[in-house]
Amino acid sequence: MSNCIVAQSGGPTSVINSSVVGLLNANKKLKAFDKVYGGLNGIEGILNKNIIDLSSISDEEIDHFRFTPSSGLGSCRYKLSDIDSCSQEYENLINILKEYDITSFFYVGGNDSMDTIAKLSKYARINKIDIKFIGIPKTIDNDLMFTDHTPGFGSAAKFIGTSVLETYLDASVYVNNGIFILETMGRDTGWLAASSCLAKLDNKSVVDFIYLPESAFDKDQFLRDVKQRFEEQNKVYIVVSEGIRDKNGKFISELQCSSQDKFGHAQLGGVGNYLKNLIIESGITSRVKSLELGILQRCAMHCASYTDLTEAFKVGELALIHAAEGETGKMVAINRDSNEPYTVSYSLVDSDKVANHVSYFPSEWINEAGNFVTEEAYSYFKPLIKDLPNLALKGNLPKYKVFNQ
Amino acid sequence: MSNCIVAQSGGPTSVINSSVVGLLNANKKLKAFDKVYGGLNGIEGILNKNIIDLSSISDEEIDHFRFTPSSGLGSCRYKLSDIDSCSQEYENLINILKEYDITSFFYVGGNDSMDTIAKLSKYARINKIDIKFIGIPKTIDNDLMFTDHTPGFGSAAKFIGTSVLETYLDASVYVNNGIFILETMGRDTGWLAASSCLAKLDNKSVVDFIYLPESAFDKDQFLRDVKQRFEEQNKVYIVVSEGIRDKNGKFISELQCSSQDKFGHAQLGGVGNYLKNLIIESGITSRVKSLELGILQRCAMHCASYTDLTEAFKVGELALIHAAEGETGKMVAINRDSNEPYTVSYSLVDSDKVANHVSYFPSEWINEAGNFVTEEAYSYFKPLIKDLPNLALKGNLPKYKVFNQ
Known part of the structure; x- marks a missing residue:
């Protein structure tokens, strides 16, 4: 008996379930594992033996699950301690995996999940435990290193561009x-935020200014830019990333909310309202609206990119195939071979290289004024948002299926 | 030479351009008018002779315009004075219409627009001016009297249900x-807000509580409801209308924002955040998120209801047909003949009956606790959100076309 388990971690995306279904599909063809288990709520659930048998679920349900946004196996923000400081936690987890005859473990997630994969594979290697650990990339933020882009990002970009x-x-x-x-x-x-450059009317971008964390935000320059554009065209459309900072690296929104999440990241939000108030106080105009897309941008399956869904499926398939081949401590990465026609290939990268690193928006794709992006950025984004899924319906709305309710 | 003009007014919807194209289409078949003019920015633009010839625009552009959200002819919030107090304004408008040989005037809008239609038709009747004035209903709010529902509402409801x-x-x-x-x-x-009952998973509504302006909001009862549900299921999903009021009719959000628009309506917003703070302060939990759908709900053509688009087209067609038959001072209304199968018929109602009245959500469709809606409401909403438009694309996003840029 040799089984595998797949679980999801971190913030959801529209295509994260597609990766799980890709993995199930690969096992159907390859028959590498007797059973494919699903760990509910990531590592946190697995430690509580919150485990279901995905291979026994009907094809019809799995097909609905494939086109369901958000983590249909549940998620967690559980961070494994360092191996040296708490080996008991590792031992508990390994014992549960052994109890279920699990020989491969797959984690769909972002930087923190790749950190988990790196730690677990290292622990297994040190302790001569024959379990493979493979990471499947996922994040709407597109901030993972060593991959051209991350599954989940294209669908978020498509919703942002459309909206x-x-x-x-x-x-x-x-x-x-x-x-x-x-x-x-x-x-x-x-x-x-940069993906908003996708929105064009009569071949012209509808967005006037885009503000990114990678470009230091200068309040006075911002007000000068906005004032001038408003005088020219009597309307200004601004897109701003929640994480913009001043030249000292301080979050612009820091004064609005100073709480922190478990990983020590500042919890942001409200920078749009901050800019709105800045503009009103400056006297440019009082007709200012601010809208936060919030979680809509990461769960809008009705506006997902089919290209993104397909790639998410593919990285799931490849994760299983590579684990069956004996790989461990790796993440499946996407390499862009060509923009037009858009073609990609896939490879493996060390998960510890990916873990805890951040892929920033390239400075050469930001204009000199630091308030917009270049045509190269547009060409990079455009193929990632191609085509829509054809969703099954129920009651005239999409029919979704999750396993964590 | 006999021409007509169509203009749009008030807040935009996803299907308001569809009504204009329906009207153009009817004239193509009927040839009732030599030219169909478009007034840009409603009455305000027409008074400035901001007028284009819609009948000279290519079929291809008109077809893109048909599936473009928001008022593609521009809009205004211009309110005509009473006939007695300022007949100069009426005279100016009539002179411009005469200059363009316009014998029928169509206004796509809500209550205030039907008020305009009522006033203009009355002025014409009193002064023996042979120009017809017909209203075409439009509003995401679904608050017009003497029509089962309003074009624009179904698409907003579909976006709300999906989101x-x-x-x-x-x-x-x-x-x-x-x-x-x-x-x-x-x-x-x-x-x-009530249309959020459309969202079901495994035949069960995902929304726990819906708060409407029609049901007096009681802060203490709200906190008791939320506390109990949170203890039962460790999560609560709440939908709230921006306009909820207390038992004295005072807007709950009034303390947050007290500005007024031109029609004397209080400008609301932020009630979600108010409820969020209430919950946090009550100590139920600090894990509360609030999201405002804002204008997304009235312009999301990518998630529009094809049924809604079709009906918007139809009321535009019928407006022209009825004007050509000599009707004036009327609005085209939709009557629901059957829920399953969903069938409607159309009729004319006096615009002064519609003007300045409000169709409230029926009290018999609100549950006894005042925090949810009945299955009758679900059955009413469900057919209005059927099917999606197949949008033309450009750069992998919808291709839109407007005339007011």
């Missing part, structure tokens, strides 16, 4: 239009 | 889930 185009039209209907500010996620990196 | 389902999944992934609050538009009526 920017649509809200721009809504915010432009009057003779006296105002200033519109859209706040995207992106604590450390500006990939999500 | 509720998707954000519910996102907000439920952890072992320790929190409380999620979604704020919809709806200043006077709760139709939009």
Whole structure:
């Protein structure tokens, strides 16, 4: 008997379940494992033996699960201690895996999950435990190193581009239009905010200014830019990443909210409202609206990218195939071979190289003024948002299926 | 030479351009008017002769315009004075219409627009001016009297239902889930918030509580409800209309923002955040998120209801047909003949009956506790959100076309 287990961790995406189904699909063809288990709520659930048998679920349910947004196996933000400081935790986990005859462990997640994969594979190697640990990339933030992009990002970018185009039209209907500010996620990196450059009308970007964490935010320059553009065209559309900082690296939104999450990351939000108040106080205009996309941008399966869904499926398949071949301590990565036509290939990278590192939005794709992105960025984003899934319906809304309820 | 003009007014919807294209289409078949003009930015633009010839625009552009959200002819919030107090304004408008040989005037809008239609038709009748004035209903709020529902509402409801389902999944992934609050538009009526009952998973509504302006909001009862549900299931999903009031009719959000728009309506927003703070202060949990859908709910063409788009087209067609038959001072209304199968018929109602009245969410569709809606409401909403449009694409995003840029 040789089984495997897959679990999900960190913030959800629209395509994270697609990776699980890709993995199930690969095992159907390969028959590498007798059973594919699903760990509910990541490591946290597995430590509580919250485990289900995914291979016994009907094809129909799995197909609905594949096109369901958010972590359908549940998630966690559980961080493993360092191996030296708490080996009991590792031992408990390994014992549970052994109890279920699990020889391969798959974790779908971002930097922190790759840290988990790196630690577990190291622990297994040191203790001569024959269990493989493979990471499957996932994050809307697109901030993982050694992969061209991450599954989940394309769908978020598609929702952002679509929503920017649509809200721009809504915010432009009057003779006296105002200033519109859209706040995207992106604590450390500006990939999500930058993807708003996708929104074009008559071949021209509808966004006037894009502010990213990678470019130091200068309040006075911001107000000068906005004032001038508002005088020129009587409307301004601004996209801002929640994580913008000043030249000293201090979060612009820090004064609004200073709580921290478990990993010590500052919990942000509200920077759009901060900019709104800045503009109003400066006297440019009082007609300013600010909108936060919030979690909508990471769960909008109805507006997901089919390309993204396909790639998420593929990295799941490859994870299983590589584990069956004996690989461990690796993450499946996507390499872009060509932009037009868009083609990718896949490879493996060491999960400890990926863990705890951040892939920033390239400075050469930011304009000199630090308030917009280049055409190279547009060309990078465009193929990632291609096509839509054809969703099954129930009651005239998408039919979704999860296993963590 | 006999021409007509169509213009749009008030807040945009996803399907308001569809009504204009329906009208153009009817004239193509009927050839009732030599030219169909478009007034840019409603009455305000027409008074400035901001007028384009819609009948000279290519079929291809019109087809993209049809599937473009928001008022593609621009909008205004211009309110005509009473006939007695300022007949100069009426005279100016009539002179411009005569200059363009316009014999029929169509206004796509809500209550205030029907007020305009009522006033103009009355002025024309008194002064023996042979120009017809017909109203075409439009509002996401679904608050017009004498029509089963309004074009624009179905698409907003579809976006709300879809987003509720998707954000519910996102907000439920952890072992320790929190409380999620979604704020919809709806200043006077709760139709939009109530439509969140469409979101079901495994035949069960995912929303725990829905708070509407039609049901007096009691802070203490709210906290008791939320506390109990949170203890039962470790997560609560709440939908709240921006316009909820206490038993004295005072807006709950009034302390947050007290500005007023031109029509004397209080400008609301932020009630979701208010409830969030209430919950946190009460000590139920600190894990509370609040999200405002804002203008996303009225411009999300990518998630529009095809049924809604079709009906919007139809009321535009019928407006032109009825004007050509000599009707004036009327609005085209939709009557629901059957729920399953869903069938509707159309009729005319006096615009002065519609003007300045409000269709409230029926009290018999609100549960006894005042915190949810009945299955009758679900059956009413469900057919209105059927099917999606197949949008033309450009750069992997929807291709939109407007005339007010």
